Amino acid sequence: MAFATTNADLPARRASSTPTLRARLQDALPKIVLAPSFSIILVFVYGFILWTIYLSFTNSKAFPSNELTGPLAYQRLWNWTFESDPPSSWYTSITNMAIFGVLYIGFCILLGLFLAILLDQKIRAEGFLRTIYLYPMALSFIVTGVAWKWFLDPGLGLEQTLHHLGWTSFHFDWIKNANRVIYTVVIAGVWQASGFVMAMFLAGLRGVDGEMLKAAQIDGASTFQVYWRIVIPILRPVFLSAFIVLAHMAIKSYDLVVALTSGGPGGSAWLPSNFMYEYTFKRSQMAIGSASAVIMLMAITAIIVPYLYSELREKPQ
Incomplete structure (x- = not known):
C-alpha cells in the first residue's frame, strides 16, 4: 500500500536531512583546509627527495641527466677519482x-x-x-x-x-x-x-x-x-x-x-x-x-x- 507524500511532510524531511549534510561538511572541512598544504608538502618535500635519489643514480653534471649509471656516483664519492680535487x-x-x-x-x-x-x-x-x-x-x-x-x-x-x-x-x-x-x-x-x-x-x-x-x-x-x-x-x-x-x-x-x-x-x-x-x-x-x-x-x-x-x-x- 503506497502513501502519497504531502506538502506538509517536506519541511520535516528537509529538517532531518540538513543536520546530516551539515555534519558531513564539518567532517570534510579539515580535509579541505589541509589539502593544499598536504599537496605542497607531497610535491616539494617528498617529491624532490625522490628526485634527488633518482639523480644520484644518473650521470648528471651541471644539468639533470636521464642517463642511468647505477651506483657509480656513490662509488666516486667514496673512492674519489677527480684529479683536480683533493682525495x-x-x-x-x-x-x-x-x-x-x-x-x-x-x-x-x-x-x-x-x-x-x-x-x-x-x-x-x-x-x-x-x-x-x-x-x-x-x-x-x-x-x-x-x-x-x-x-x-x-x-x-x-x-x-x-x-x-x-x-x-x-x-x-x-x-x-x-x-x-x-x-x-x-x-x-x-x-x-x-x-x-x-x-x-x-x-x-x-x-x-x-x-x-x-x-x-x-x-x-x-x-x-x-x-x-x-x-x-x-x-x-x-x-x-x-x-x-x-x-x-x-x-x-x-x-x-x-x-x-x-x-x-x-x-x-x-x-x-x-x-x-x-x-x-x-x-x-x-x-x-x-x-x-x-x-x-x-x-x-x-x-x-x-x-x-x-x-x-x-x-x-
Whole structure:
C-alpha cells in the first residue's frame, strides 16, 4: 500500500536531512583546509627527495641527466677519482661531522643540564638569567657565525684585544688553522644551542615530584645524590629529545660553517652539507652532490625513525 507524500511532510524531511549534510561538511572541512598544504608538502618535500635519489643514480653534471649509471656516483664519492680535487674532501667532511657532532651534542647537553640545575635552585633574577641564556637561540646561524668570526679573528677580536691590554704572548688563531678550525664551529654552535637545551631540561626539572625529593633529603641524601640518583634518571626522555634535536641541527649546519669560516682554509671546515652544496651548484657534479645528500638523509633517518618508533608505539598496559 503506497502513501502519497504531502506538502506538509517536506519541511520535516528537509529538517532531518540538513543536520546530516551539515555534519558531513564539518567532517570534510579539515580535509579541505589541509589539502593544499598536504599537496605542497607531497610535491616539494617528498617529491624532490625522490628526485634527488633518482639523480644520484644518473650521470648528471651541471644539468639533470636521464642517463642511468647505477651506483657509480656513490662509488666516486667514496673512492674519489677527480684529479683536480683533493682525495680527502668527502672524508674531511664526514670526519668533521663526527668531531662536530660529538662535541656539539655533548657540550650542549652538559652545559644545558648544568644551567638548568643552577636555575632550578630558585636563585634571584632567575627570569633575567633564563632570558639571557635562551637569547642566542633567537639568532640565526648566519648572525651567530658572523659575530663569532669577528670575535675569533686574530686581527679584530679576542687576540687583538688582549694584545692591546698588554698580554702580547697570547695567540688564538684557530679560525685560520686548518687543523683546529672545526673547533671554532663547535664553540659557536654550543653558544647558540645550549640555552635551548637548558630550557628543555628546566621544563623537565619543574615536572619532578617535589615530595619525592624531600623524602630523599630526609633520608640523608645530599644534593648531588638527589640529582644523580633520582632527578637525572627521571629526565631520560628529555635527554633523548635533546639528542634528537641537536643531532638534526648538527647534520644540517651549513650556514654556520659558511658565515664563520667560509669553509675554512682549503675546505678544512666542511661538513657534508657544505660538500653537497659545493659539488652540486659550484663544481657541476650534480650526481655526486645528490649522492652526498642521500647519505645525509639516511643519517637523519637513522636518528629519527628509532625515536619516532619509541614514541609512537603502544605502551603496555
